[in-house]
Each structure stands twice: as structure tokens, then as C-alpha cells.
Amino acid sequence: MELGAEIARDFEGREPLLVGSLKASFVFLADLSRAIPIAHALDFVELAGYGSAQMGGHEQIRVLKDLDADIRDRDVLVIEDVIDTGLTLNYLVRTFELRHPRSVGAVTLLDRPYRRLVDELPVRYVGFVVPDELFVGYGFDLDEKWRQLPDLRLVHLAAEPGGLD
Amino acid sequence: MGLDIPVFQAYQGAEPPRFASQAELECAKVLDYYGIPWLYEPTTFVLEEDEEGRVREAFAPDFYLTEQGLYIELTFMKQSLVTRKNRKLRKLRERYPDVKIKLFYKRDLERLAQHFRLDLAS
Numbered sequence: 001m002e003l004g005a006e007i008a009r010d011f012e013g014r015e016p017l018l019v020g021s022l023k024a025s026f027v028f029l030a031d032l033s034r035a036i037p038i039a040h041a042l043d044f045v046e047l048a049g050y051g052s053a054q055m056g057g058h059e060q061i062r063v064l065k066d067l068d069a070d071i072r073d074r075d076v077l078v079i080e081d082v083i084d085t086g087l088t089l090n091y092l093v094r095t096f097e098l099r100h101p102r103s104v105g106a107v108t109l110l111d112r113p114y115r116r117l118v119d120e121l122p123v124r125y126v127g128f129v130v131p132d133e134l135f136v137g138y139g140f141d142l143d144e145k146w147r148q149l150p151d152l153r154l155v156h157l158a159a160e161p162g163g164l165d
Numbered sequence: 166m167g168l169d170i171p172v173f174q175a176y177q178g179a180e181p182p183r184f185a186s187q188a189e190l191e192c193a194k195v196l197d198y199y200g201i202p203w204l205y206e207p208t209t210f211v212l213e214e215d216e217e218g219r220v221r222e223a224f225a226p227d228f229y230l231t232e233q234g235l236y237i238e239l240t241f242m243k244q245s246l247v248t249r250k251n252r253k254l255r256k257l258r259e260r261y262p263d264v265k266i267k268l269f270y271k272r273d274l275e276r277l278a279q280h281f282r283l284d285l286a287s
Contacts, residue, residue: 050199050277059194059197060198061200084273084277085276085277087201090201091199119235
């Protein structure tokens with residue numbers, strides 16, 4: 001994977017911490033980690049999405065799973081499945097920066113930069129810029145289904161059951 | 166209309182916002198949820214005037230994100246009204262090229278909510 005080689009070049013000798021933003025990024029993170037031929041550590045974080053059942057009525061964002069690692073003086077790379085508005089990544093970056101890391105950057109498999117509401121984000125590595133369509137598979141879900149599909153599929157929401165390309 | 170307005174944390178206006186629809190309220194909740202400072206309809210842009218300088222057409226984008234310097238306009242509605250809105254946006258960009266404005270679609274909210282068929286009245 002080209003992204004892995006690029007990250008390895010940029011972080012040689014620095015042992016970055018890759019932080020998977022759950023849930024959808026877990027498959028991408030597994031592949032990315034194996035494609036980075038330098039020492040690096042892994043951790044995970046999960047935020048409750050707006051309006052999700054996991055929110056339990058909270059009006060403010062809630063961390064469902066925080067980092068296990070201490071990130072002070074570490075190079076942190078947030079691993080995202082997709083970046084749209086940037087609201088989630090913006091929250092993560094601001095939160096992590098309060099913990100005094102050496103650097104915070106982001107890697108995303110898919111990007112929709114034309115949907116961005118928050119522009120000044122440290123998105124350093126992008127797999128693919130994609131059209132404004134919905135995907136499932138490779139960790140991406142549709143109401144918690146289809147994550148297990150081995151590759152990305154395009155979804156047509158208007159179609160009735162089984163409407164996958 | 167009888168909208169149940171919560172106490173907002175990231176709202177930066179002096180007066181409580183008076184939303185025109187449930188969709189606007191939901192968008193405000195999203196911005197608040199993610200801690201993005203916002204204002205509701207703070208600016209009305211004149212788009213067209215007659216020969217005497219009277220305003221013939223104006224446009225007040227729904228939200229202004231103060232940290233981003235960005236206006237956002239909701240488009241949760243049917244296609245004919247979206248087309249009308251796009252025309253206004255085009256005019257605004259022509260007349261005020263330095264103003265940053267983006268559309269916020271129902272799809273954006275659905276993705277943030279991790280639901281894919283939100284039932285929102287527009």
C-alpha cells in the first residue's frame with residue numbers, strides 16, 4: 001500500500017502512534033499497519049455519533065472509548081475511514097492537542113473535501129477522493145450491516161433489499 | 166412553531182435563535198454537539214436592487230461558523246426549492262466573492278448521525 005510507504009518515509013525513527021477512529025476504520029487500519037515497515041504503535045478511540053442510540057440523550061459529544069496510550073511527545077496519526085464535514089476529526093484533533101503530542105496528523109481512506117465544513121485539518125494522507133455516494137464493506141456499514149464485505153461497494157439507497165453494486 | 170429549543174453551548178448570539186424549521190434546529194444541535202461556535206442568520210446579503218436602490222432580493226444564510234468564517238445554508242428540501250437556493254447562492258458568490266458559503270445537505274446530517282434515512286420536516 002503506497003500510503004504505508006509514505007508514512008514510513010515521513011516517520012522513520014519516530015515510532016508514530018496510529019489511532020483508529022472506530023468503528024469503520026478498523027479494516028483499513030489493519031491493512032495500513034501491515035503496510036508500514038517501521039515500528040509503530042496502535043490505539044483506538046470511539047466517539048458517539050450525533051443522534052446515535054449510543055448517545056443516550058446527551059447534547060454534547062461523548063467519548064465511548066478513549067485512548068489507552070499517553071500521547072505526550074508522541075507523533076499521533078488519526079486513522080479515518082472517511083472525512084466529510086470534518087466535524088468529528090476536528091473534535092479529535094482539538095482533544096488530542098490538549099495532551100501535548102509532538103504532532104497530530106490524519107490519514108483517511110476516503111475523502112470528500114467538497115463536503116468540508118472545517119477546513120483547517122491536518123489531513124496528511126488520503127487514499128481516494130470519492131464522489132458523494134454511500135459505501136459499504138471493508139469496515140463501512142449501513143445501519144451496522146455489510147461491514148464484513150471484503151471490498152467497498154456502492155449503495156443505492158432508493159433500491160430495495162440487496163441494492164448493492 | 167412549537168420547537169423544543171435546548172440550551173446551546175456553542176451558540177454565540179445574544180438573543181435565543183428562532184428557527185424556522187425542525188431541520189434548522191437539528192443542524193444547530195449538530196454544530197453544538199461537535200463544539201463548533203455558531204450564529205443563526207446573522208447577516209442578510211442584498212442580491213439585487215432596483216434603480217432607486219431598493220432591495221429587490223436578499224439572502225440570509227442559515228448559520229455562520231465564527232471560527233471558520235463560513236456561512237452554511239441548509240438544503241433539506243425538495244429539488245425545486247434546492248434549485249432556487251442554488252441560484253441565490255450563485256448570485257451571492259458573484260456579488261460577494263470573498264464570502265465563504267457552503268451547503269449542508271440532509272445527507273451530511275445523516276452521515277454524522279450514522280443513520281441513513283432521517284425523517285426531518287423541512
